Amino acid sequence: MSLPPILSRLRLPVIGSPMFIVSGPDLVIAQCKAGIVGSFPALNAREKDGEPIQLDAWLTRITEELDRHNQANPDNPAAPFAVNQIVHRSNARLERDLEICVRHKVPLWITSLGARPEVNEAAHSVGGVVFxxxxxxxxxxxxxxxxxxxxxxxxxxxxxxxxxxxxxxLLQEIRGWFDGPVALSGAIATGRAILAARAAGADLAYIGSPFIATEEANAQPEYKQMICDSGAEDIVYSSLFTGVHGNYLKQSIRNSGLDPDQLEHADASSMNFGQGSSKPKAWSSIWGAGQGIGAISEVRPARAFIDQLGEEYAAARSALA
Incomplete structure (x- = not known):
């Protein structure tokens, strides 16, 4: 197994996963400067009719800030960033967003909810790598x-x-036929878990929910605090809110007047990214999170959390050696 050259010099083998609403330029820049891949969903960058295109502005800011960091820190360059494209038939912005990402030569592309050759071709046309x-x-x-x-x-x-x-x-089946780069997502919130992911067959850990409780995350203070106060038992797996099964904070469901133990089901036909997200406005206060949040107890800068991951990862490797 070998990683693409662009991923071969990360401080930690970690991708910060793109999160609806939560991931934006502040978080991405902090993650990249701290040595892990930062990412955001293209659909997070929204603008009103007649306003400048937000995705273009975000990519300009991220690229320029990381370039300045690299010039000032040639021995400690930033990690690359990634943009997540929702490749779903209802995403009316997809073609426009692809053109913008090509123009900015985005180095890493993350695609979700559909695999389409033309999206991969667009990324490859500017040397991008697609996960x-x-x-x-x-x-x-x-x-x-x-x-x-x-x-x-x-x-x-x-x-x-x-x-x-x-x-x-999942990993053992994939590794039965594929020796290319694989990232693993699922309740990874410590350096020990990063090492475990690699031992199980992944090249990279894919970490999202712990970054909700960081200062740079675009999340409500109540959301961040609920991450700190919750554990695996506080997560509900449901298809109701988007049409596809996902994990959500039980207390946020209760706060919205619903019984988390008596949720109805929805099917994938209800997904609609025409307005930027499949989440209806009625569910804007229902918050997603994974089962690994039991390891998170405080809101702090993203770098501080990444530093902790690095220390834990090194200690775990040393203990096993």
């Missing part, structure tokens, strides 16, 4: 057949749209 997120081996094969360079195995316990398979089962 496609999947929840089972069947989808993994389709993604590689359609031109993705790597995979993100979204296993049980991951925040947002998550699968149900054990990371051990």
């Amino acid at each position: 496609h997120d999947i929840i089972n081996n069947t989808f993994a094969r389709k993604a590689i057949e359609k031109g993705a360079d790597g995979l993100i195995a979204v296993a049980a316990g991951a925040g947002g749209h998550a699968g149900m398979q054990s990371p051990f089962a």
